[in-house]
Amino acid sequence: MKLxxxxxxxxxxxxxxxxxxxxxxxxxTDWQDDGGARARAVQTKILAIPIPKGTPVAVGVVDTGLVGxxxxxxxxxxxxxxxxxxxxxxxxxxxxxxxxxxxxLDAATGQPLWTKKAAGALRGAGDDxxxxxxxxxxxxxxxxxxAVAHDGTVLRQLEASPAIGIPAxxxxxxxxxxxxxxxxxxxxxxxxxxxxxxxxxxxxxxxxHGGKLYFGELGLFRYDDQTWRASxxxxxxxxxxxxxxPGDPKWFLPGGEVRGAASDARDDIGLFGAPASTSExxxxxxxxxxxxxxxxxxxxxxxxxxxxxTKHDADFVAGSPFEGGVALCDEGGKITIxxxxxxxxxxxxxxxxxVKGCAVEADGLSPVHSTDSTTKSLAEQIxxxxxxxxxxxxxxxxxxxxELGKAEDPQATKALIDLASDxxxxxxxxxxAEAALATRRNGADFMIAALGRHYDFxxxxxKPPPVGPLADxxxxxxxxxxxxxxxxxxxxxxxxxxxxxxxxxxxxQIATKAELAxxxxxxxxxxxxxxxxxxxxxxxxxAQAIVRLGGPxxxxxxxxxxxxxxxxxxxxxxxxxxxx
Amino acid sequence: xxxxxxxxxxQTAWVALxxxxxxxxxxxxxxxxxxxxxxxxxSAVPAGKAPVTVNVPALTERLKGSDGSEVEKALGEAxxxxxxxxxxAPAVEDLLRRGTTPAIATLALAVLAEIxxxxxxxxxxxxxxxxxxxxxxxxxxxxxxxxxxxxxxxxREGLSDSDAGVRGTAASGLGTLKGREAMGDLFIAxxxxxxxxxxxxxxxxxAEACDKLxxxxxxxxxxxxxxxxxQILFRPSAEIADDQKIRIVExxxxxxxxxxxxxxxxxxxxWPTNSPKVKGTIDQAVLATAGSRS
Numbered sequence: 001m002k003l004x005x006x007x008x009x010x011x012x013x014x015x016x017x018x019x020x021x022x023x024x025x026x027x028x029t030d031w032q033d034d035g036g037a038r039a040r041a042v043q044t045k046i047l048a049i050p051i052p053k054g055t056p057v058a059v060g061v062v063d064t065g066l067v068g069x070x071x072x073x074x075x076x077x078x079x080x081x082x083x084x085x086x087x088x089x090x091x092x093x094x095x096x097x098x099x100x101x102x103x104x105l106d107a108a109t110g111q112p113l114w115t116k117k118a119a120g121a122l123r124g125a126g127d128d129x130x131x132x133x134x135x136x137x138x139x140x141x142x143x144x145x146x147a148v149a150h151d152g153t154v155l156r157q158l159e160a161s162p163a164i165g166i167p168a169x170x171x172x173x174x175x176x177x178x179x180x181x182x183x184x185x186x187x188x189x190x191x192x193x194x195x196x197x198x199x200x201x202x203x204x205x206x207x208x209h210g211g212k213l214y215f216g217e218l219g220l221f222r223y224d225d226q227t228w229r230a231s232x233x234x235x236x237x238x239x240x241x242x243x244x245x246p247g248d249p250k251w252f253l254p255g256g257e258v259r260g261a262a263s264d265a266r267d268d269i270g271l272f273g274a275p276a277s278t279s280e281x282x283x284x285x286x287x288x289x290x291x292x293x294x295x296x297x298x299x300x301x302x303x304x305x306x307x308x309x310t311k312h313d314a315d316f317v318a319g320s321p322f323e324g325g326v327a328l329c330d331e332g333g334k335i336t337i338x339x340x341x342x343x344x345x346x347x348x349x350x351x352x353x354x355v356k357g358c359a360v361e362a363d364g365l366s367p368v369h370s371t372d373s374t375t376k377s378l379a380e381q382i383x384x385x386x387x388x389x390x391x392x393x394x395x396x397x398x399x400x401x402x403e404l405g406k407a408e409d410p411q412a413t414k415a416l417i418d419l420a421s422d423x424x425x426x427x428x429x430x431x432x433a434e435a436a437l438a439t440r441r442n443g444a445d446f447m448i449a450a451l452g453r454h455y456d457f458x459x460x461x462x463k464p465p466p467v468g469p470l471a472d473x474x475x476x477x478x479x480x481x482x483x484x485x486x487x488x489x490x491x492x493x494x495x496x497x498x499x500x501x502x503x504x505x506x507x508x509q510i511a512t513k514a515e516l517a518x519x520x521x522x523x524x525x526x527x528x529x530x531x532x533x534x535x536x537x538x539x540x541x542x543a544q545a546i547v548r549l550g551g552p553x554x555x556x557x558x559x560x561x562x563x564x565x566x567x568x569x570x571x572x573x574x575x576x577x578x579x580x
Numbered sequence: 581x582x583x584x585x586x587x588x589x590x591q592t593a594w595v596a597l598x599x600x601x602x603x604x605x606x607x608x609x610x611x612x613x614x615x616x617x618x619x620x621x622x623s624a625v626p627a628g629k630a631p632v633t634v635n636v637p638a639l640t641e642r643l644k645g646s647d648g649s650e651v652e653k654a655l656g657e658a659x660x661x662x663x664x665x666x667x668x669a670p671a672v673e674d675l676l677r678r679g680t681t682p683a684i685a686t687l688a689l690a691v692l693a694e695i696x697x698x699x700x701x702x703x704x705x706x707x708x709x710x711x712x713x714x715x716x717x718x719x720x721x722x723x724x725x726x727x728x729x730x731x732x733x734x735x736r737e738g739l740s741d742s743d744a745g746v747r748g749t750a751a752s753g754l755g756t757l758k759g760r761e762a763m764g765d766l767f768i769a770x771x772x773x774x775x776x777x778x779x780x781x782x783x784x785x786x787a788e789a790c791d792k793l794x795x796x797x798x799x800x801x802x803x804x805x806x807x808x809x810x811q812i813l814f815r816p817s818a819e820i821a822d823d824q825k826i827r828i829v830e831x832x833x834x835x836x837x838x839x840x841x842x843x844x845x846x847x848x849x850x851w852p853t854n855s856p857k858v859k860g861t862i863d864q865a866v867l868a869t870a871g872s873r874s
Contacts, residue, residue, distance in 0.1 A: 457740045457747060458768050491709040493716065494742040521706050524679030535711070564646055566681050 026186065026193050027160045027178060036228030038195035042173075042185060043228060049171040051211045052129045053364040054091045055107035058318075058327065058335045060355030061087065061261050067351050068094065070108050071327060071335065071365055074349060077110025084121050086259035088166075089320075089361035091127025091208065093150070095134055098261070104132055104148065107361070114152030120144050121258045124166025126175070126206060131155065131188065133167040133174045137258045147174055147188045155188050165255030168206035170213055175206040175223075177255060183215050198231040205255030209363050210277050210323065217252045222281045236281040240273060240288050241304030246395030249290055262356040263317040263331070268293050272328075273301060274321035274340075285340040289326045291316040292396040295385055296328065298343050306378065306403040308343035309385035312336065318358035323367035329358035339368060342375045379404065379411035388424040398432055405436030413443025417450045420466040430466075437469035444479045451485035455494030464492065467499035475506035483507060487515040490522045490538070497534035504541035511545045519545050520557065527575075528566040540574045547578050555579055634661045640671040648681060655687040662694045669695050673703035686718060693722040701728030708734055713743035720746065724753040732759040739769045739777075748776040755780025755811070763789055770796070775804045782811025787824055797831050802839045806832070813847065817855065826861045833865035841869035 025031075056071035065081040082099030093113060094105040102118035104125075105111060120136030123143070127133070129150075136144040143164040147156040156174075165177035172189040183197040183206060197215070204217040213223035219239030221227065227235045240251050247269040253259075273288030275281060283301035290297045293315045298307040314330035321327075325346060328336045333351035338344070346368050351358075382404045386397045401419065404412050419425050420433040440447075450465040467489045474482040486503045489495050495503075504522075511519060523542045530536040543558045550557075561567050562575035634657060642654035658665040658672065672688050672695075680688070689707065692700045704726070707719035720738050723731050735757065738750025751774050754762045763784065770777040778800065781793050793808050809832065813825050829847075832840050844866045851859050 455740070455742050457742065458765060458772060459740065491706065493709060493711045493713070497711075521677075524677060525706050525710065527679050528681050529679070529685065529710075529712075561679075566646065566648055566679075566684075 024192075026158070026184060027162050027164075027176075029179070031182075031196055033198050033231050036197070036231060039185065039197055039230075040228035042194045043223075043225060046170055046173050046185070046213075046223070047225065049173075051170055051208050051213065052091070053211060054089070054127070054208070054361050055093075056322070056327070056362050056364040057089055057094065057107040058329050058349065058351060058358065058360045059087050059089060059094050060329070060333050060351040060353070061357035062353060062355060066094070066096065066105075066110070067333075067353065067355070068105075068107070068110050069335065069349050069351055071337075071349055071360075071362060073108070075108070076352060079105055079110050079112070083261040086122070086261055086357055087359050088122060088125040089359050090125040090132065092129045093125070093127045093132050094359075095122060095125040095127075095132060097122040097136065102134065102136065102146070104150075113150050114148060116146075116148070116152075116154070118144070118146075123164070123258055124205065124255055126166065126168035126208070128169045128171065128208070130171075131169050133169040133176075133188075135164040135167050135176070137163070143178075145174075145176065156186075156191060163256035165203075165217075166205035166207065168208055168213060170208070175213065175215070177204050177206055177215060180204055180217070180256075195228075197227060197235075199235070200231065200233050201237070205252055209275055212275070212277070214275055217250075217254060220251070220275055220281070222275060238275070238281045238283060240271060240283070240301060241299070243290070243299060243304050245269070245290055245399060246292060249292070251288075260357070263358065267317045267357070268315055270316070270319055272319045272321040272326045274323060274326075277323070284321065284323055287340045289319070289321070289328075289338070289340060291319060291328060293393065294390070295393065295396050295400075296338060296343065297385070297400070298340060306382075306400075306406075307341075308375070308378070309381045309400055309403070310338070310343045310345075311385045311387050311390075317355070318360050320360040320362035322362040322365045325362070325365070325368040327360050327362035327365065329355070329360050331355060331358075333358075335360065337362075337365075337368065341369070343381070344375060377409055377411060378407050379409040379415055382407075382412075383415040383418065386419070386429075388419070388422055391426065394426050394428055397426075397429055401429055401432050401436065405432075405439070408442065410443035410446060413437070413440045414446040416440065417443075417446055417466065417470070420469070421450065421453075421463055423463050434466050434469040437466055438472040440473045441477055444474060444477055444482070447474055448479070448482045448485050451482060451489065454488070454492050464489075464494050464499070467495050468502035471499070471502040471506040475509060478510060480510045480512055483511045483515050487511065487518045487522075490518065490542070497532045497538070501534035501538045501541070504538035504545075508541040508544040508548070511549060513549050516546065516549050516554070519549075520554070523557070523561065527561045527571070528564070528568060530568055530571075533570075536568060536571050540571050540578075543575055543578050634658060634665055634668065636667045639665075639668055643668070643671040643675050648684060651675070651680070651684050652687060655684065655691050658691045659687065659694055663696065665691060666695050666697060669697050669700050673700055676703045676707065682712075682715075685715065689715075689718045689722045693725040696725045696727075698726055698728035698731075700726045701731055701734075705730075705734065708738065713741075713746050716741065716743065716746045717749045720749045720753055724756050727757060731757055732762060735759060736762045736765050739765050739774065744774075747774045751776040751780050753780075755783035758784050760784050760786075767792065770800070775800065775807070778804050778808035779811055782808035783815075785812065787820070790820065790824060790828075794828055794831050797835070802832075802835065802837070802843060806843050810847075813858075822855060822857050825855070825858045829858065829861045829865050833868055836869055836872050838869075838872050841866065841872050844869060 059066050059068045066079045069076045084098045087094055087096040092107055094107050101115050103115040104113040120138045123135040123137050125134045132148050134146045138144045141163045143160045145158040148154050162178045168175045174186040174188050176184045180202045181199050185195045187194050202217045203215045206215050215221045222236040224236050229235055249269040249271045251271045270291045274284040276284040286301050287298050288301050294312045297309045300307055314332040316328045316330050318329040319326050325337050325340055333353050333355045335349040337347045339346055382400050386400050416433050416437045447470045453465050455464050486507055489503045519542045526539045530539050546554045547558055558575055559579040562572050639654045642650050658668050672691050676688050704719045704723050707715055710716055735750045735753045739747055741747050751769055766777040766781050790812050797805050809828050848862050848866050
């Protein structure tokens with residue numbers, strides 16, 4: 001790989017107060033892994049530096065530039081400026097590029113701290129309350145890296161050929177992730193590479209959170225006294241459990257990319273989980289949050305099981321986790337603080353207008369702990385989150401429906417019945433709901449009640465209940481109480497023949513003598529008129545029930561059916577076998 | 581016989597019987613109290629048939645057999661006997677209860693319709709819920725002929741059927757059987773585009789219900805509304821006062837369309853001489869709507 005170039009003073013045409021640095025092997029791929037020796041040597045110094053929490057702020061991209069709101073104080077601000085990339089909230093500042101300028105604002109007030117002429121769009125920034133480090137994309141895949149004091153003094157200015165991801169800074173030490181595996185620890189004061197960390201998992205960003213430094217992309221590494229062992233995969237690490245979610249959301253997007261100023265499809269889906277302040281690296285509250293357009297879902301950070309689900313009134317386009325919660329920004333400019341544990345909405349802020357893009361930093365928010373004791377059960381939450389009025393959310397609706405099917409709660413059975421019976425339910429969801437219903441082993445009362453409903457044109461009940469899956473489940477539960485309702489469906493012409501086949505199959509085993517007369521009637525009606533294989537099979541099942549429940553005269557009835565020339569030939573052998 | 585053969589057999593059976601006889605209004609007009617227009621047409625048909633006698637024991641025995649062609653022939657003879665086949669009703673009902681082929685079931689229903697005994701109604705009940713809409717329509721049409729204590733209730737259930745034809749047959753049947761307790765359902769059915777309900781409402785409505793029907797003018801097409809108006813207008817004055825009939829004529833006149841004029845002229849041609857006051861209103865309405873545009 002080509003060595004990084006020398007500093008190009010033209011990158012910052014003005015205000016370059018100093019620190020233009022020769023790279024001297026910085027970002028060289030000729031580097032040999034030293035087993036973490038140099039990283040270990042410097043770690044004590046770095047870990048001794050206090051890292052302040054950032055300013056909690058949400059920033060929206062609007063036509064005129066930026067609008068912001070400090071999430072703690074609620075103070076709003078705006079800043080008019082061209083934008084060619086997504087602004088970044090880092091530490092105490094908001095950094096942006098556009099119109100050939102790089103600028104930093106005080107995150108709390110929106111007041112400009114400094115502005116520099118600069119080529120290149122913003123990849124990312126880090127800030128420790130004193131110094132801001134910035135990675136800009138230059139021509140090709142190269143990078144311009146800056147370290148700028150809050151007073152606008154350029155401390156260092158580097159041009160490097162690799163794409164440098166989102167950097168961080170702690171005191172005099174800057175952290176530059178690059179090539180997906182390295183993090184260079186760079187001394188801003190001396191202009192020297194102090195150490196290099198080699199990770200065996202994709203890493204493209206560095207950031208501070210809760211007073212600690214982290215690196216990540218696929219998973220998350222904490223900078224602590226084990227980090228020097230990264231090359232041997234012994235650094236503190238945590239990842240989120242795999243979940244099959246639509247759009248394949250990532251915990252962290254690649255830090256080497258420039259994000260457009262306006263939101264794109266990747267902003268509509270996301271995963272948010274904060275590192276916990278525990279000795280062993282873990283995910284805060286044991287939960288992470290997934291967003292998919294208007295839906296937010298909480299998952300257990302170890303098992304990946306669904307913990308809660310909620311639906312919002314606008315698409316989420318950005319978010320930031322903090323201790324106990326997540327701040328989610330929607331396209332309407334509303335910031336909703338949600339409990340990571342329960343999904344309860346804890347507070348709201350508003351940018352005051354619709355936004356084209358959004359960036360949130362919630363690290364500095366006070367920890368929240370939901371005390372909502374009225375949290376609904378999953379079986380109640382999921383149907384609300386599915387919201388059948390949304391007709392373009394089938395992908396996430398299917399995920400939620402699968403989760404509903406797993407819930408060991410009779411209310412979940414009811415919810416599945418409602419979904420399967422609702423005329424608004426999209427066909428793919430009906431298939432899933434019916435499949436889930438067939439495997440339910442609770443909620444029999446809801447099932448029996450649902451079977452009491454029939455097609456009724458005058459009452460606008462234009463969709464029969466899911467008779468087939470309910471019959472399967474009730475059969476598996478040996479629910480004889482369902483027999484009267486099931487036998488009534490044998491005579492409902494609005495039901496499909498598949499539904500009737502499954503109802504009859506259930507009745508073959510769970511019908512009682514009380515249903516005998518109707519079973520005889522069904523047998524008589526269709527033994528010679530069934531014009532469908534499913535219906536024919538239903539006749540056989542009815543005969544099975546008749547033989548099981550009835551006396552000799554009933555057996556004779558079936559035997560007569562087996563011999564009668566008018567009986568359809570396909571079922572005669574089965575009828576004959578029943579009478580043996 | 582395979583299930584595919586059966587599908588074809590059903591189709592054949594219905595064609596053989598002539599589906600026209602199942603058309604709700606036509607079928608009911610033959611034996612129910614017909615609308616005046618239908619009555620005028622019927623007057624051209626030769627009245628009465630020579631009574632046909634049947635050998636009850638022999639036919640009963642043949643109906644119990646399992647030879648399909650023999651059963652069909654026996655039913656054919658019974659049907660030809662009309663009400664004369666009444667003694668055979670229990671055997672035909674039993675045949676339906678035992679279950680049989682589509683063609684034979686169809687014939688059996690037709691025989692019970694000819695006999696028209698309320699005692700047969702119970703045997704029809706399973707066929708009112710048969711999967712074939714044609715069977716359900718035939719069973720309902722037969723039920724209208726047999727009557728019986730449950731007939732009105734079953735016809736009301738038919739209004740909620742998933743098949744439009746069945747709903748129409750049920751709606752027409754309720755008018756024929758004077759199912760006044762179903763008036764509310766008939767209005768709901770009409771609001772659900774079961775247009776056959778209009779004529780039935782016209783057959784059985786009280787003054788208040790008739791007004792409710794008239795108020796729907798403009799909501800439904802004139803052809804639908806006049807099917808109900810015709811029934812009201814030709815009901816005896818003891819049931820419907822002339823003033824109410826006049827209000828109906830005036831409501832049609834208010835439409836002022838070519839279709840309204842056409843209907844009024846037709847009404848004028850059919851109007852009896854015993855209601856001069858209504859006749860005068862019709863005459864004026866015809867004149868007032870002459871030259872109207874569609």
